[in-house]
Amino acid sequence: MLSGSARRSAARQLPLRLTAGTFFLNSGISKLGADEATAEGLQQFAATTYPFLGGQDARKFVRLLSVGELAIAAALLVPVVPAAVAGAALTAFSVGTIGLYLRTPGMREEGSLRPTEQGITLAKDVWLLGIGVSLIADGVNEHR
Numbered sequence: 197m198l199s200g201s202a203r204r205s206a207a208r209q210l211p212l213r214l215t216a217g218t219f220f221l222n223s224g225i226s227k228l229g230a231d232e233a234t235a236e237g238l239q240q241f242a243a244t245t246y247p248f249l250g251g252q253d254a255r256k257f258v259r260l261l262s263v264g265e266l267a268i269a270a271a272l273l274v275p276v277v278p279a280a281v282a283g284a285a286l287t288a289f290s291v292g293t294i295g296l297y298l299r300t301p302g303m304r305e306e307g308s309l310r311p312t313e314q315g316i317t318l319a320k321d322v323w324l325l326g327i328g329v330s331l332i333a334d335g336v337n338e339h340r
Contacts, residue, residue, distance in 0.1 A: 227258050241300075279332070280331065280336055282331055283331025289328075290325040
């Protein structure tokens with residue numbers, strides 16, 4: 197049986213977990229069927245910022261990316277996964293995408309953090325970072 201505090205915490209986390217979890221579920225499922233051109237494009241884009249990714253097979257890279265996104269979706273959507281664990285997974289992933297945003301040429305206006313039109317796709321991932329950090333903080337507070 198959940199205490200009143202635990203119920204309030206779960207209710208507070210529900211919109212965060214559902215929003216981010218369904219986003220990751222959709223993204224992971226979409227990548228499962230990626231064709232060769234899509235796989236190569238995603239891998240090349242990621243490798244511009246993270247060169248170690250360039251040596252992998254593009255199909256394998258997208259398959260691993262998809263599995264990672266589906267694992268994060270599961271962590272967020274399955275209520276028995278502690279908030280801090282789900283938040284840590286989400287935070288780690290979002291730090292990687294924000295790194296792409298900050299380090300990929302053309303994503304930001306010159307000398308600014310403001311996104312270009314091309315950069316909006318990655319710049320919006322800052323909300324995932326906020327959700328992840330919030331879940332971590334909430335999870336840590338649950339165990340005090």
